[in-house]
Amino acid sequence: MPSNQQILLDNRPTNEAAASNFKLTTVDTPALVDGQVLVRHHFLSLDPYMRGRMNDSKGYTAPQPLGDVMIGGTVGEVVDSRSPKFAVGDKVVGMGGWQQFSVVDGNQIGALRKVDTTHVPLSHYLGAVGMPGVTAYYGLVKIIEPKEGQTVVVSAATGAVGSAFAALAKARGCRVIGIAGGLEKCRYAVAELGFYACIDYKLHDTAGSLGKAIKAECPNGIDGYFENVGGMVLDAVLPLMNAFGRIAMCGMIAGYDGKPMPLMYPALILMSRLRIQGFIVSEHMDVWPEALKELGMLVSTGKLKPRESVAVGLEAAPEAFLGLLKGKNFGKQIVKLV
Amino acid sequence: MPSNQQILLDNRPTNEAAASNFKLTTVDTPALVDGQVLVRHHFLSLDPYMRGRMNDSKGYTAPQPLGDVMIGGTVGEVVDSRSPKFAVGDKVVGMGGWQQFSVVDGNQIGALRKVDTTHVPLSHYLGAVGMPGVTAYYGLVKIIEPKEGQTVVVSAATGAVGSAFAALAKARGCRVIGIAGGLEKCRYAVAELGFYACIDYKLHDTAGSLGKAIKAECPNGIDGYFENVGGMVLDAVLPLMNAFGRIAMCGMIAGYDGKPMPLMYPALILMSRLRIQGFIVSEHMDVWPEALKELGMLVSTGKLKPRESVAVGLEAAPEAFLGLLKGKNFGKQIVKLV
Helix, strand or coil, rough: CCCEEEEECCCCCCCCCCCCHHHEEEEEECCCCCCCEEEEEEEEECCCHHHHCCCCCCCCCCCCCCCEHHHHHHHHEEEEEEECCCCCCEEEEECCCCCCEEEECCCCCCCCEEEECCCCCCHHHHCCCCCHHHHHHHHHHHHHHHCCCCCCECCCCHHHHHHHHHHHHHHCCCCCEECCCHHHHHHHHHHHCCEEEEHHHHHHHHHHHHHHHHHCCCCCEEEEECEEECCCCHHHHHHHEEEEEEECCCCCHHHCCCCCCCCCCCHHHCCCCEEEEEEEEECHHHHHHHHHHHHHHHHHCCCCCCCECCCCCCCCHHHHHHHCCCCCCCEEEEEEEE | CCEEEEEEEEEEEEECCCCCHHHHHECCCCCCCCCCEEEEEEECCCCCHHHHHCHHHCCCCCCCCCCCCCCCEEECCCCCCCHHHHHHCEEEEEECCCEEEEECCCCCCEEEEEECCCCHHHHHHHHHCCHHHHHHHHHHHHHHHHHHHHCEEEEEEHHHHHHHHHHHHCCCEEEEEEEEEHHHHHHHHHCCCCCCCCEEHHHHCCCCHHHHHHHHHHHEEEEEEEEECHHHHHHHHHHEEEEEEEEEEEECCHHHCCCCEEEEHHHHHHCCCCCEEEECHHHHHHHHHHHHHHHHHHCCCCCCCCCCCEECCCHHHHHHHHHHHCCCCCCCEEEECC
């Protein structure tokens, strides 16, 4: 039995998440029983939604239990199998969590999915051709429902969701504008990700100032906004929304810490007759097949070039995760375990 | 030619609307040309949306031009006609504005609608069987889309919209809870309007305190909320919304004055996967026939007993309107002109 490093949620954050919320431990992997599969994780995905799960709040699906391995998406390889459905050597995507190995019931629907790494590198199944990509797809296609020629905006533009959003929106003939932190990210968004323009929010102290910069790139207003961060950025975008605009609420990083993060002018929702919809992509599994098909095609044809921030070793996960919450990553944040 | 008292929008409010924003004047009614109809208004409707039109802000449809007669719904009687479509004596609903008479082009689609006063008193076509009633219908049926047994909540519960909302929600088997200002209104909501319970927001200083009182009447959470006021009430309701809850944004009286009226925890939109939709009922004319049919039936069978606050004489309109914005009315606010 190989030994298995794990990171547990040890205690809940009172406001900002901290490294001390996590605990590193090592256990033996248990012997398999019939039907089970042992997966060695090659990469662990770090995503903003994990911050929400660290809170014990009503409404958000299933808070992460204390003392359990932190949940998280993983890609890896089957290293032992007592299931007829999986063979040693199969490349698989699952929710293995923050650990080196996981034992999975091969009969549990959707728990493990075999993937083909001929045209798409394994790690991208955690990003562009995985949960973040489908998240971008759901928000754009199912909530924003853009028409050709419309203007759509996304915050955290160079992240895994933002870059997939750009490729999907461009394929639909939209003018797609990004918002990101720092000149380097903004340049990259335009040069590599297909954004028409990208606004650096770090150059602005107020929603009014940021709003002017966004407006300059959106002369016809904004028809759809994909929200990944909340706070000042949302306040800057809201007054620019066209009548009957749609806002897909996917992330509110700025609000996960429990501090109030007010939306200053909610009356604009009425005045501009907006539709704002919050969603969690794991609750819309019916959309995954069509989304993954398009995303896989965009990646394999080079129209979507995912960038990754790679931390090395499980013990590096907490720091990389805290950095992600502060926008320190540049591209999809993953942890390389093998 | 009869002389015609009018109230014009003289200047725009800088923050709170005031009587000095309006100007009373008297003109002669012009001679009719072919196709025109002269209507004598019996009742003028006063509605919160008018406050939005007084601002010169982008997004909200057509600001009221300065120097023009204030817009507003009216019911009255045809007193002269050069249109084959309308005869002297016809009872009609229109948008005659804050004046005693209006001249209407009889050929303009939707400008005047003949109504039957056999079972529904004329003034109710400005309220329960008019724009406010259809507003309640659209928010409940098209946005909230309640299922039998679900809990729905409405603010400004004893107003024209709130009372229609209660009757429509009750007809769909919902538990309908009201929020209103003052013990008298709350008692009336339960005794006469069919609310299961009504919470007096004036007894509470904070959203937290108000939220506890609402929660006590909503043991299974809130599935749909119809927002007529905004501010503290919205902050109190938001944390009580069930997953996949719907909020129809119809009025934000607290936000019309241009002061920021923040929504304190917008992250709840994501955490509870809410859908929030702003709307203006005049942009959804396709819904009016089905809505008016049900509302007329509810009134004529006594299941919806509309209450009216009646101001007398056109010169009383500004003060009655300012009182409406502060919640001083009790039931549908109208002005009796004849």
